Amino acid sequence: MAALEGKICVVTGATSGIGLVTAEHLGAMGARLVLVGRDTAKGEAALLRVRRRAPRVQAEIHYADLARLEDVRRLGAALAAALPRVDVLVNNAGAIFRRRDVTRDGLERTYALNHMAYFLLTALLKERLAAAAPSRIVSVASEAHRGATLDFDDLQGARHYSGWTAYQRSKLCNILFTRELARRLQGTGITANCLHPGFVASGFGDNNDGAFRVALSIAKRLFAISEEKGAATTVYLASSPEVQDTNGLYFKGCRPAFPSAAAQDDGAARRLWEESARLAGLSPPRRVC
Template identity: 40%
Template sequence: MCIFIDCLLSPLILWPAIIGVGIYLLKEYMQGGQFTKDTDETGKVFIVTGANTGIGKETALEIAKRGGTVYMACRDMNRCDRARNDIIKETNNQNVFSRELDLSSLESIREFVAGFKKEQNKLDVLINNAGVMRCPKMLTKDGFELQLGVNHIGHFLLTNLLLDVLKKSAPSRIVVVSSLAHTRGAINVDDLNSEKSYHEGLAYSQSKLANVLFTRELAKRLEGSGVTVNSLHPGVVDTELARNWAFFQTNFVKFFLKPMIWPLLKTPKSGAQTSIYAALDPELKDVTGLYFSDCKPKAVAPAALDDKVGKFLWAESEKWTGLASPESKD
């Protein structure tokens, strides 16, 4: 016994064990707030964009577990179908559907909405989850800078085209996945489409700020409709979002930096918790225009409170998408 205890107390065993436990506890702590309430979503209809991977897939999975009807709106249908099959296999919920939606194409968005309305006459929750991050300078099919085009403009059009169904389904919700990166963002009113200059990080932060400004402006326009809209920061999550960020594809990051920061990253399941909270928590039934992080309200950056810029962004988004007065459509 003494020999056994001596072995356990050996520095060669003791310190690695202490370090291992410390890393485990740090990893658990960094998972953040969790949505633990039991809810029954049977009979409710949800749309989750970008639901084939990462926090989008985990969001769709949790909703399906609770009985909800889930439309997985994705660009890559092969990956979407595989994710759908995974979710059905795990939940035994057959009301999970994969549908094509390319947020970089206004035509694709309109086709998705038209198809959805042929299949459903209600929509309880729209979760605008899909996004791209720190891309090289690229344009959408309609000529918009890709990050602003996908993260904001695509969801702007999608949301407005679905407002009539959301209003008929009230009480209903819109959830917008933004990011802490919005705090570093600024809306470039003189070069919104990054035509004069482009920086991948600034463009990403601008698109995430646009998410929060859009949320706050839409909440005002939907006042009294029974439709709520809130935005959120999912946390720093270990997903594929950085796949277009060249730095994160280097061997230095893959084999050295990522293992070092792994304890600080949320899993996709933990990253989905605030989206699930905003979509399902009964206490948020009448809460609108807020920003959440770790399943609780959080203050936004001062730039996100600029109503003048919010109105400017809305007007420009209307022009770019060809919408006249989307908030007045019933």
């Protein structure tokens, strides 16, 4: 029997790059795929691709702009209503924005998409993940977190903004989020881990323009690994029996790795959680986990 036969896997950012290749692999392992995208044409193309790789795969796609809390709430409610359980949630959709932009929720776009969507979608699917236990939450972070610290007085980069710094901080958030989530999930049968995929020749950064985009595309051509290789650690964490009980770790090249000291700060992880719950409107009395 294939490794993921009968398992339901939700993958965000599944219409291109690392997410699409991840979905292809999980589908080929027998999973029922629930893809999340934001563009219908790309969504249809992604469905065709996963079906080409695994002709018998059961696959569907849902659409949401994950930078908008309202869309994440609508998506979470739709998935929770449609799915009996979620065996694997892959939080993968992310981007870098050279220019600062604020969403209609008043959140800086990098923070909203790269961190708040992971946080809120996970919270909204928690009961479905519990119904599937043992189940897994896999969040795509990055080595870019190194050198970053969180400024809790300016999480939205209102006082000072650099696209790279905002991206670094959002990836630090992914690791701190995983750390605190894993602590809260102990004993539930749900695990949470995160990873660095490598420097990957995906569409990453292509939403920007000017010298930034040119420099990034040259760097990708010279130094980046393929999307296929870039998806390997996500696929490993989503499917391997070796990590069935592993909880709260950061992986690189399918092995546990130490993230930066700032990413191991339990106080910062707790504070980020509380601030994210407040921003998402999930503060007490409703508990997230």
